[in-house]
Amino acid sequence: MVYHAIQQVDANDPTGNESNDSNQTTKDLEEQISALKIREKELREMLAKANAVIPLSVLKDQIANLEEKKALLTSQVSTLSAEMQESSSCVCKEDFDRIDLEWRKWHAQVTSRKRIFLEFWSRCTEVLPEDMTPGDLKETLGIEGSF
Incomplete structure (x- = not known):
């Protein structure tokens, strides 16, 4: 209760x-x-x-630091530029033309050899035995790189 x-x-x-x-x-x-x-x-x-x-004093300090870096880099560039002018002479037109002619000759030879190689390669891969792949032939012959 x-x-x-x-x-x-x-x-x-x-x-x-x-x-x-x-x-x-x-x-x-x-x-x-x-x-x-x-x-x-x-x-x-x-x-x-x-x-x-940003407080003005901080901005002024940063600007001063950047101006110092700019002056340093400008002096380094001018020093390097002066050294380059003293140490090397410009390539004359005759040398440039001679080098260009040699490069064209060698480039034509490389292109011709590549075309001959690719033609020869396609003939070789046409007559491969059934159990050999072009990759196997390439490895067997010791050919490196792509073509």
Whole structure:
């Protein structure tokens, strides 16, 4: 059996006021928390804006460093350019024409030899035994590279 008793709150009883006070305190703290969160968000936005702008002194330092590097590189280029002019002479037209003529001669020879080789290769691969592939023939003959 369970008995229920109705309790009456006495106005002078401190325990009855505590629940109201704690509820009010909780509400006050929640309001303070929400106000602080709003303030935190505002401060974060201000900080992001402040960090987005590079201070003028930093920019001036970077420009000075870049100008020093530019001067160093310019001096290196001029030094190398002077060395190149002193150490080597330009190729004269006669030498250039002679080298070009030699290159054309050798290029024609290479092209002709390649054409002959490919024709010979196609004839060889036409009459291969059934158990041999062109790759096997190439390996057997010790031919390297592609053609």
